[in-house]
Amino acid sequence: MGKLTHFNAAGEAHMVDVGGKDVTVREATADGRIIMEPETLEFILKGENKKGDVLGIARVAGIMGAKKTSELVPLCHPISITAVELDLVPEPDSNSVYCVATVRCSGKTGVEMEAITAVQVALLTIYDMCKAVDRGMVMNGIGLLAKSGGKSGVWKKII
Numbered sequence: 001m002g003k004l005t006h007f008n009a010a011g012e013a014h015m016v017d018v019g020g021k022d023v024t025v026r027e028a029t030a031d032g033r034i035i036m037e038p039e040t041l042e043f044i045l046k047g048e049n050k051k052g053d054v055l056g057i058a059r060v061a062g063i064m065g066a067k068k069t070s071e072l073v074p075l076c077h078p079i080s081i082t083a084v085e086l087d088l089v090p091e092p093d094s095n096s097v098y099c100v101a102t103v104r105c106s107g108k109t110g111v112e113m114e115a116i117t118a119v120q121v122a123l124l125t126i127y128d129m130c131k132a133v134d135r136g137m138v139m140n141g142i143g144l145l146a147k148s149g150g151k152s153g154v155w156k157k158i159i
Helices: 038-046 054-067 112-130
Strands: 024-035 081-091 096-107 138-148
Touching (some): 038 096, 038 112, 054 081, 054 112, 112 138
């Protein structure tokens, strides 16, 4: 197990100095689900929400979330993101919507936090848009699937 990098020798929180790192192409993919009542998923699929297209708005929210990650997570570096791909897939068999986000940049630090934030904000937006009909929705399984680039190279979640 590696060491925690967001603490200095005195044990105080600090922002990691990435100034000496090489610029490389970095990519991260994260995923997660929101589980709901069958009627809620049907409501989404029929486009009956007065607030608009739930999945379309959630997709834009997730992209915006990735771009705002450094404003939400205190020790994250602001990153010049070059691409965010975000898919929302309704899964009627499990009464859920599956979200997968891939974020890319050319930079000195990774985009794992941006990919995870994109998924969380997209799913949170679905919750917000549907909470009037289903307050019991649950977001789960949110996490990193894979990353590449940088000193540590390729990492993939073992499934």
